Amino acid sequence: MDVNSYHRMVKSKQYTGFSLEKRKTVVFYGFISPWILGFIGLLIIPMFFAIYISLTNFNGFNLQSASIIGLSNYAExxxxxxxxxxxxxxxxxxxxxxxxxxxxxxxxxxxxxxxxxxxxxxxxxxxxxxxxxxxxxxxxxxxxxxxxxxxxxxxxxxxxxxxxxxxxxxxxxxxxxxxxxxxxxxxxxxxxxxxxxxxxxxxxxxxxxxxxxxxxxxxxxxxxxxxxxxxxxxxxxxxxxxxxxxxxxxxxxxxxxxxxxxxxxxxxxxxxxxxxxxxxxxxxxxxxxxxxxxxxxxxxxxxxxxxxxxxxxxxxxxxxxxxx
Amino acid sequence: MKLFLRNFVLYSLMIFLCILFIFPFFWMIITALKQPEELAFTIAFFPEAPQWIHFLEVIMTDEVIPFFPSFRNTLIVCTIVTVLVCFSSAMIGFGFARFKAPGRNFLFSIILATMMLPQLMIFIPQYIMFAQLGFLSLEWPFCYLPWVVTSLPGWAIFIFYYRQFFAGLPKELEDAALIDGCGWFRIFWSIFMPVSGPAVTTTCIFLFQWTYTDYVTPLLYLTSEDQTLAVQMMTNTKAPGVSFTSMIPHIPYQMTVGILFTLPLIMLFFFAQRYFMQGISTTGIKG
The missing domain is CATH 1.10.3720.10 (MetI-like)
Structure with a gap:
């Protein structure tokens, strides 16, 4: 069996029920999932968190007691x-x-x-x-x-x-x-x-x-x-x-x-x-x-x-x- | 005659610059060999009596600095970062290089954009978040958790590097394995990784160098006993048996630790010079 017939077999959906393209998409996102998780958890969330903090008088210890003070940090x-x-x-x-x-x-x-x-x-x-x-x-x-x-x-x-x-x-x-x-x-x-x-x-x-x-x-x-x-x-x-x-x-x-x-x-x-x-x-x-x-x-x-x-x-x- | 003059000027300039570049190394050794008193009270170029014993004191005793425990901590951090970042960057780079999927180019351009993002903007928000999550007061070995967490998603620059590397490999490599029913992870791990030795070596060297020299991350996340050598050297070096009061009595000892701390990297460079130069010139990786 050569590569093309293999691809044809996979494409005909008898093999997995998925087309090769779809399967490849799933595998692709599987491979890069650590990066996606890290991008969201270690970059996007901390950055929004930092924007939020910059609008408060947070003292580093207790987030509950920090109050929102608007843009006055930036003004200062x-x-x-x-x-x-x-x-x-x-x-x-x-x-x-x-x-x-x-x-x-x-x-x-x-x-x-x-x-x-x-x-x-x-x-x-x-x-x-x-x-x-x-x-x-x-x-x-x-x-x-x-x-x-x-x-x-x-x-x-x-x-x-x-x-x-x-x-x-x-x-x-x-x-x-x-x-x-x-x-x-x-x-x-x-x-x-x-x-x-x-x-x-x-x-x-x-x-x-x-x-x-x-x-x-x-x-x-x-x-x-x-x-x-x-x-x-x-x-x-x-x-x-x-x-x-x-x-x-x-x-x-x-x-x-x-x-x-x-x-x-x-x-x-x-x-x-x-x-x-x-x-x-x-x-x-x-x-x-x-x-x-x-x-x-x-x-x-x-x-x-x-x-x-x-x-x-x-x-x-x-x-x-x-x-x- | 004109050529001779040109060469004379050129080589004198180069030698002069070399002396300037070498001088700090020389000064490092000279300072390490001075007695603490010499630094505090007098200005002298050469040490009165070279104190080679400083090296022994640093290595053999715990009075100056807990050298080997700190060094071990540095190696722990280096191993975590090197292994995890190398593996996951390769995996992610493989994904970007070998699959055509919707959203791939968009995601890759985001990776390139994060490469340009100032590190400080990521690092400090992460620190604030980790502090809120209680990452700062953990017992050994969990105190190294921040490194594990931040290493798992790979580093943008190495994802880019591996993508370029894997994209250059022929498609036949995976086709044969696919026919035999091999899964994609097996293809990545058993076929692509073994042939990417040079790329892995380059990545590991740079990751090791950066983590080894990192100062701020351990300063923020670790406490005294789990602390790495870079931080211990700056904050915890003592001068044994020095009784006079001076601002900086421990400088020769600190410098001795500094030399011992630098030596492994210089040795690594001489063994793996090829990979350093290749790595820098093919990716523009900058230390």
């Missing part, structure tokens, strides 16, 4: 100067860590894509930092930026007269966190490197034969082909940067501070939201802050998406370009 979030200060720090972190991280990893990937010696070793060295657990990374950077015994102040003591120290974590915390993030740009680099290696060499050679210099080749051949990857990584970096709070929490903990409530200099928006929940038991207000953050992330990604048609080139357009 928009009026409170603390939340604006926290959002400003989050924006600073995003504006520093995203462009520098992307540019550095792209540059490293371009260099590693050239035929240089010891490529594998360089690649491994730049990738190694991403293997260090976040706690260990923050601990190391916490001691590098430490006021009393940190490496940066040790360097300073060589240049300035002794006694002049800078309290890096206290005064420039968000920049320290950005440096820490850029140190871990190895994954981005590997993604860019894979993208670069996927570009056929003939294209670049053709450009060179046509008399293009290095810059023109990059700008007109390499960059357009790389832009979908850059775009995706850009979006993911934005989402990551706007919800960054673990790193600053551990960094402040490594410097002797607290996790949920880091130093003022790195009191980013998610930290603010979480400390309202964990330290001050204001779950309603915290949930409202998290929803505001969600809306901000959504808006920023939408704006980037709208601009993408000006700088992201998809293969479809390329094909049309050659056909015309």
């Amino acid at each position: 979030a928009l009026q409170n100067p603390d939340s604006w200060k926290a959002m400003r720090l989050t924006l600073i972190y995003a504006v520093i860590s995203i462009p520098f991280g992307l540019l550095l990893s792209l540059g490293l990937a371009m260099i590693l894509n050239m035929k240089i010696k010891a490529r594998g070793i360089f690649r491994t060295i730049f990738y190694l930092p991403t293997l260090v657990p976040g706690v260990a990374t923050a601990l190391v950077f916490g001691t590098i930026f430490n006021t009393n015994s940190g490496f940066l102040n040790l360097l300073l003591s060589f240049f300035k007269q002794s006694g002049v120290t800078i309290n890096w974590l206290n005064d420039y915390g968000i920049y320290c966190a950005a440096v820490m993030a850029i140190w871990g740009c190895g994954t981005l680099m590997v993604i860019f490197l894979a993208g670069l290696q996927g570009i056929p060499e003939e294209l670049q050679e053709a450009a060179v034969i046509d008399g293009a210099n290095k810059w023109q080749t990059f700008w007109n051949v390499t960059w357009p082909l790389l832009s979908p990857i850059t775009y995706f990584q850009f979006i993911m970096s934005i989402i990551g940067a706007f919800q960054m709070y673990v790193q600053v929490g551990i960094l402040s903990q490594a410097g002797g501070g607290r996790f949920w409530e880091p130093y003022q200099s790195m009191y980013v928006f998610p930290s603010y939201a979480l400390s309202q929940m964990m330290t001050y038991q204001r779950f309603g207000y915290g949930a409202a802050l998290i929803w505001i953050l969600f809306i901000v992330i959504l808006l920023v990604t939408l704006i980037v998406q709208k601009t993408s048609k000006y700088w992201v080139y998809y293969a479809v357009d390329q094909e049309r370009g050659t056909k015309e």
Whole structure:
């Protein structure tokens, strides 16, 4: 019996009473049922629950005693100067860590894509930092930026007269966190490197034969082909940067501070939201802050998406370009 | 001559960057070897007398940190997440790859959308709900229930990865088995899983790495004795025999634990480098 006659047999409904299509539908939903259950139980329900909580003065302990207070949590979030200060720090972190991280990893990937010696070793060295657990990374950077015994102040003591120290974590915390993030740009680099290696060499050679210099080749051949990857990584970096709070929490903990409530200099928006929940038991207000953050992330990604048609080139357009 | 100059600039730049990237590792070791007093009162680059004994103290005694119990807890959490997420993501990915059913494309686009959803938006509502359901005060081994529950539905990124992988396999694989009357789950488990070794390895490595380094989930869900090493290292490291009062006397010990905590991942990387690089470059998985 070959496959077709088997299918015919199943389709004729003598076999199971179900057509193959229906049977396949049932089996399909059977296979993906864990995801459907999880999607409803662990995503949809908690999210609606969080929306509900953001409208109450829930204190984290007793849901019955919480009363609905409407949108006043949201109103407070928009009026409170603390939340604006926290959002400003989050924006600073995003504006520093995203462009520098992307540019550095792209540059490293371009260099590693050239035929240089010891490529594998360089690649491994730049990738190694991403293997260090976040706690260990923050601990190391916490001691590098430490006021009393940190490496940066040790360097300073060589240049300035002794006694002049800078309290890096206290005064420039968000920049320290950005440096820490850029140190871990190895994954981005590997993604860019894979993208670069996927570009056929003939294209670049053709450009060179046509008399293009290095810059023109990059700008007109390499960059357009790389832009979908850059775009995706850009979006993911934005989402990551706007919800960054673990790193600053551990960094402040490594410097002797607290996790949920880091130093003022790195009191980013998610930290603010979480400390309202964990330290001050204001779950309603915290949930409202998290929803505001969600809306901000959504808006920023939408704006980037709208601009993408000006700088992201998809293969479809390329094909049309050659056909015309 | 021009080429020489170009190479000279290029390699100096690369070596300079390498030093910058390597430096924190170096500083990690140096700090671990310093005496607590050196960190508190003086600024010095090298330790006066390298305290290799810190490593022994961390491993052999319980005075610094309950190292092995915490490490065991980390491994428990890692095993739960790795096994469950790998299995269920493969199953769900298989469903999406091998069946044409109404609603399939719509559901798959939802999965892709959840990939873009900020983790914080899922994680915190889940925590509030789990807290209300009483997940926070459970005895061992039930304290690991949050990981079991959140792992069973698979992770979007790996569902996507497995779908791509299974969609690339030939249809003949299942046809022969179907004729022999094999059920779909048997087809998935006995035919498709055995041929997807590389995909499984890649998935397991990333799941292990992420769970191993995770800080917030155990901090929220676990209490002292069941706590993982990442949290214990930050919150519970003590400096034995240090009598002076200082803000951070335990930093060298913490750093020692940090090194011991990092080493398994670096070793894993050197054994399975191929899978790391493949995994990142084929899916854009980001740590």
